[in-house]
Amino acid sequence: MFKMTFYHLMRNKRTTILMILALSITLYFPLLSNALSRILYTQMMRRAEETPLIVVAKGSRFVAVLNTIYFQSETPDPLPMRVYNELRRRDNVQAIPIYNMFRARVPMHNAFESIPIVATTHDYLRFRGLTPKQGSLFFLPGEIVIGHELAEQSGLQVGDTILSEISSLINLNAIYPLSLTITGILEKSGTEDDGMIFSDLRSGWIMSGHFHGHGTPLELGENYILTAEENVATMRQNVITYTEVTEENIRSFHFHGDQEELPLTAVIVIPRDERSLVITAGRINAQDRYSAYRPSIVMEEFFGIVFAVNRIFNSYFVLVMTAVVCFISIIILLSSRLRKDEFNTIKTLGGSRFVVWKLYCCEYSMLLVSAMLLAALLTWQTLAIVKNMLM
Amino acid sequence: MIHIENLTFQYKVRNRTTPTIRIPALRIQKHRKTMLSGKSGCGKTTLLNLMTGILRPQSGSIHIDNQNITGMSDAARRLYRLNHIGYVLQEFSLIPHLKLRDNIKLPFYINPDFKWKREHQDMLHKLTQRLRMEPLLKKYPTQLSVGEKQRACLCRALITSPTLILADEPTANLDEENRDEVLHILDDYIHTEQATLIMVCHDKSIQNWFDDHISFKDINHV
Incomplete structure (x- = not known):
């Protein structure tokens, strides 16, 4: 059964590739967002728990x-x-x-x-x-x-x-x-x-x-002195402060x-x-x-919000996935008209009507598994890139 | 021995029935080659479909080797067809996305109880060699001529070693050489496997090849 389905999908390569791509793209985004959330959660919670x-x-x-x-x-x-x-x-x-x-x-x-x-x-x-x-x-x-x-x-x-x-x-x-x-x-x-x-x-x-340093009144001269009384000099505000700490000026x-x-x-x-x-x-x-x-409690609350948003997105992705599956079902059902002779031959040779259903199930399964593998591969690659960026 | 008694069948199209077959009695001998002839559209293919169990008659019975085909359940008839009957279809009905080898092996793909064994491999080799089809085994049906498709159908029908072969004009699109080769293989098979052949055929030039001849208009009382 798998062999027959595989040959059928291979014979219609373009349709098969398009269907797999459609499914895998639909799976990729929720997989990635959930995986990223989990990774972020794990990393950030570890740090939060280390800080009492x-x-x-x-x-x-x-x-x-x-x-x-x-x-x-x-x-x-x-x-x-x-x-x-x-x-x-x-x-x-x-x-x-x-x-x-x-x-x-x-x-x-x-x-x-x-x-x-x-x-x-x-x-x-x-x-x-x-x-x-x-x-x-x-x-x-x-x-x-x-x-x-x-x-x-x-x-x-x-x-x-x-x-x-x-x-x-x-x-x-x-x-x-x-x-x-x-x-x-x-x-x-x-x-x-x-x-x-x-x-x-x-x-x-x-x-x-x-904390600043600047020259003394003696070093800078009269122009920077506002008032001077005995040993106390008030500097003007326009005195320029040092922008580099050196051995020479650190004491100032x-x-x-x-x-x-x-x-x-x-x-x-x-x-x-x-x-x-x-x-x-x-x-x-x-x-x-x-x-x-306590950072761990605050971050739990923070991620509670993040995961709640994730759940909303997941619900949306489920709807999108349902729509994509419906479209793919339409393609498969339309192709069944073209395959009417094939199914009649199978019945004539002694195959039950369940054979036809098994063929459909095999087709769905192979498409879904291929899409999941592709989505998993894309997610894994993306995570590898993103992990380096997060580090 | 094939016994048919009081067989009636009619097609139902949009709540209107069209009487097709009314056969009071018919006996076909075992291990013999029987020719079934008649005008186009008279019901010969319908009779073959009734014998294979694909269609169910409104009344009457068909017994093949004392097995009441018409009394069986759908599943039992299907299994009987798979195990005992080789059907060479009129429209070839090869699966377009399977290579020829897989088309011939199709009965094994659709029935999990059938296991591909050494003897089937030998049979495949023998049939394809005799019908000069070995170079075509990796080709798709769309790459084959009409005659090659017909020979492929014959291979598919014989690969499961059936005891009853029903053939619907298997030589119609063959040249003389290939036709003779097909008949030779069928002859050889029938004698070796002690099988029975019922063939729908219009070719009067090979009438003498058959053991028995049935004219459909003589047996059908519609």
Whole structure:
């Protein structure tokens, strides 16, 4: 039966190929979208589960989690350094500051791409198990380490410099572009960290204008002095600040204002145990201005929405698939008119009417199986390409 | 022995019946070659279809070797036809998307109980060799002449080693050489396998080849 069906399909190659293509394209999109959702879910949930708690300023929980642990571009409202310092003083948690506000332009594939600069401490790198493959970690402002994937795709090496992007044209305090020197390249981790730039917190505050350096009144001259009294000189606002940290000028860098108010975007909290997590989260959430989120719970909610949308698309694809199957049925039934003599011959030679139905079933099965195989192959190939892009 | 008694059959077209066959009695001897002749459209093919069980009479009976064909269920008649009857059809009815070899093997494809064995392979080889069809086995029916198709039909009818062969003008489109070869194969088969042949034929030149002759107008009382 399969032999007869196979010969029939091969004899009508064009029709067969068109039917298989129609079916496989219809199957391909839902297969791909569901597979991608699953892969994304697995990857993102693993990272979310590895991060016990984050503390952010009150706002969207999705923005907070996506920015803090996946380095997505939309940033939450700033969080003062004070929150980090308070958490750090507790003995039942470890706190890691994150300031993910700025980006750098990195040459990639004959163009420039905008890559987040994650200003943090070495605690973050230890927490994520990131160690340098080449060079060393950052220690001074203006020094950065880059992820393995970023180094491979951009061709950047230890000792190279890149520039930060203009973050906001209306932020007159911002320093841009800041020259950043690569001191190390991290080992491959297979996570989002592979595509990131990590710097000292002070580099982030330089870019935001909270930490700056400039020449002294004696070095710059009268034109930059607003007032001068004994040993105190007030500089004019037009004093030009350094856009590169060097051995010569690093001592001139300083803060203005209360350092407890220096901005962060989040604090990652690693509690000693579940009880500490609950207590810490409860205390933070009791305050008006800040929120503590468990990334795994937020991401479950996020993917709940994603999968709900997927289900709607799946229902749509089922309808499309039904329509395609109906059209293919029309083709097969129309061809049955042309095959009337064939079926009569089969009956004359002793074949039952079920033989004819078996032939139809075989035809449907072979077309469907071929289409599924083709759709699976296309999905597999697409996933291989997309996986590299997601990494 | 084939016994037909009080057989009546009529076609029903749009609620109107057209009497076709009314045969009070007919006896056909076993292991003999019987010629069935008659005018075109008189019902000879209908009689063959009744004998194979493809059609069911309104009344009467057909017994083949003491088996009441008309009393069997559809499934039983179908199986009997598959196992015991070789039918050489008038319109060849080869499957266009199967190569000649597969067309000849068609009874084995449509019946899972039939297993292709060494003896069938030998029979295929013998038949195709004698009918000079071996070079054509990989061809499709559309690539064959009318005569080649007719010989292929004969091969298909004989491949299952039937005991009763019903042939509907199998030599109609053959030249003399091929016609003689077909008749020789049938003769050989009938004597070797102790089979019975009933052939619809208008060719008076081969009338003497047959053992018996039935004129359809003599037996049909419509």
